[in-house]
Amino acid sequence: MNGVKIVVTTEGGQPVKEVTTNAQGTWEVPTDKGKFKVTLDPNSLPKNAEVRGGSNVRTPTVFEGNCSTVLFALQAKGVAGQPQGDDGSGESSVWDTAAQLAFEGLNLGLIIALAALGLSLIYGTTGLTNFAHGELVTLGAVLAYMFNVGFGLHLIPAAVLAVALGGAFGYAQDRLFWGQLRKRGTGIVAMMIVSIGVALVMRYVMLIFFGGQNEAYAQYTAQPGIEFGPISAAPKNFVAMGIELAVLLLVGFALLRTRTGKAARAVSDNPALAASSGINVDRVIRIIWTLGGAIAALAGIMLGLSQNLKYTMGQDILLLIFAGVTLGGLGTAFGALVGSLVVGLFIQVSTLWVPPELKSVGALVVLIIVLLVRPQGILGRRERIG
CATH class of the missing domain: 2.60.40 (Immunoglobulin-like)
Structure with a gap:
C-alpha cells in the first residue's frame, strides 16, 4: 500500500x-x-x-x-466479524478476506509441497530425516539470484540453471558424502545429527557469499494485481502455482508409472529385497537425491518470487516442510502434496482469528491432532511392528 x-x-x-x-x-x-x-x-x-x-x-x-x-x-475494517452496518457489508468483507487468504494459503502450500516432496522421497528410500533440506531450498534461490542479478541473465534461464545445479549438488552429496556414510554402516540417528551440521555449514557459507541482507530478483518483483472476484494476485503467482502443481503431479505419476519410479518404491518398501531382485539400490537412491535437490531448488526459486531472498529462507520454512511431510504421510509423494496444502491453507486462513505472529502454531496443533488420530498421516500406510 x-x-x-x-x-x-x-x-x-x-x-x-x-x-x-x-x-x-x-x-x-x-x-x-x-x-x-x-x-x-x-x-x-x-x-x-x-x-x-x-x-x-x-x-x-x-x-x-x-x-x-x-x-x-x-x-x-470489520473482517473480524465487526458489523459494518445493516447492509451486510461486514459479512461480505469477511468472506472476501477468507477467499484471499485461502488463495494465499494454496500458493504457500504448493511451495511447501515442492520442498516437502524431495524430503519425503529421500526419507522413503534412505530413512534419513535430512535437516539440511531447508538449505537446499535456499541454495536454489541464491543460485538463481547469482545468475539473474550477478551475471545478468533473465530469471527464466537463470532458474533453469539453478534447478540443474541443485540437482547436480544433490547427486554430489550422495555420491561423495551420504553414500559413503551408508557404506560404512552409519546409523540413521547419527546421519540425522550429521545433517544438522551440514545445514549449519551450508547456511553460514551462504551468509558469507550472499550476505545477511534481503534481496530480490531483477524481474517479476513488482506486478500490478489481477482480480478474480474477491481474489487479487500478481500474474506471477498464477504462473508459479501452475508450474508447482505440474511438477508435483508429474513427479507423482512418474513414481507410479515409470520403471525408475517403481524401483524407487521397491527400495522404499524393502531395500534388501529390492537388491536381491536385481535393482541397483545405490543408483536409485542417487537418482532420488538428484531429483530431491532439483525440486528443492525450484521450491527456493518460487519462494524467492513470493518474498524477498535471504540466507535463512529455507530454515524459516523447514518446520512447515516437516509438518507437511508428516501430516501427509512419511515417504509418500502425494502425501507430501496433501499435507503441505493443508498446512499452507490453515496457516493463512487462521489469521482471520489469530494474530499473524501465531499462525504457524495453529498448523502444528492441527498436525498433532491428526497424528493422535491417524499416526501414519493422511495418506500413509499402517506398519506392523514385531
Missing part, C-alpha cells in the same frame, strides 16, 4: 527516521545495530483499512551486518 507513514525511533524514544511506503508497500530505514521501535501511523491508512491484530507498533532488534524485517499486515 502506497503512502503509509512509518516512524522509527530508538528503544529510548530518540527519533531515527520517518518514511512512507512505496507503490509495493515496502520501505527501508538504514540503522546501526540495536533495538528499535517502529510505529505505523494509522491516520495515513485508507479509511477502509486497518492493521490486522490491532497493534501498530513493532520492536525489532537489528544485529550488526544484518537487516530486520518488520511486517504490518493490513485488512479491511
Whole structure:
C-alpha cells in the first residue's frame, strides 16, 4: 500500500527516521545495530483499512551486518466479524478476506509441497530425516539470484540453471558424502545429527557469499494485481502455482508409472529385497537425491518470487516442510502434496482469528491432532511392528 507513514525511533524514544511506503508497500530505514521501535501511523491508512491484530507498533532488534524485517499486515475494517452496518457489508468483507487468504494459503502450500516432496522421497528410500533440506531450498534461490542479478541473465534461464545445479549438488552429496556414510554402516540417528551440521555449514557459507541482507530478483518483483472476484494476485503467482502443481503431479505419476519410479518404491518398501531382485539400490537412491535437490531448488526459486531472498529462507520454512511431510504421510509423494496444502491453507486462513505472529502454531496443533488420530498421516500406510 502506497503512502503509509512509518516512524522509527530508538528503544529510548530518540527519533531515527520517518518514511512512507512505496507503490509495493515496502520501505527501508538504514540503522546501526540495536533495538528499535517502529510505529505505523494509522491516520495515513485508507479509511477502509486497518492493521490486522490491532497493534501498530513493532520492536525489532537489528544485529550488526544484518537487516530486520518488520511486517504490518493490513485488512479491511470489520473482517473480524465487526458489523459494518445493516447492509451486510461486514459479512461480505469477511468472506472476501477468507477467499484471499485461502488463495494465499494454496500458493504457500504448493511451495511447501515442492520442498516437502524431495524430503519425503529421500526419507522413503534412505530413512534419513535430512535437516539440511531447508538449505537446499535456499541454495536454489541464491543460485538463481547469482545468475539473474550477478551475471545478468533473465530469471527464466537463470532458474533453469539453478534447478540443474541443485540437482547436480544433490547427486554430489550422495555420491561423495551420504553414500559413503551408508557404506560404512552409519546409523540413521547419527546421519540425522550429521545433517544438522551440514545445514549449519551450508547456511553460514551462504551468509558469507550472499550476505545477511534481503534481496530480490531483477524481474517479476513488482506486478500490478489481477482480480478474480474477491481474489487479487500478481500474474506471477498464477504462473508459479501452475508450474508447482505440474511438477508435483508429474513427479507423482512418474513414481507410479515409470520403471525408475517403481524401483524407487521397491527400495522404499524393502531395500534388501529390492537388491536381491536385481535393482541397483545405490543408483536409485542417487537418482532420488538428484531429483530431491532439483525440486528443492525450484521450491527456493518460487519462494524467492513470493518474498524477498535471504540466507535463512529455507530454515524459516523447514518446520512447515516437516509438518507437511508428516501430516501427509512419511515417504509418500502425494502425501507430501496433501499435507503441505493443508498446512499452507490453515496457516493463512487462521489469521482471520489469530494474530499473524501465531499462525504457524495453529498448523502444528492441527498436525498433532491428526497424528493422535491417524499416526501414519493422511495418506500413509499402517506398519506392523514385531
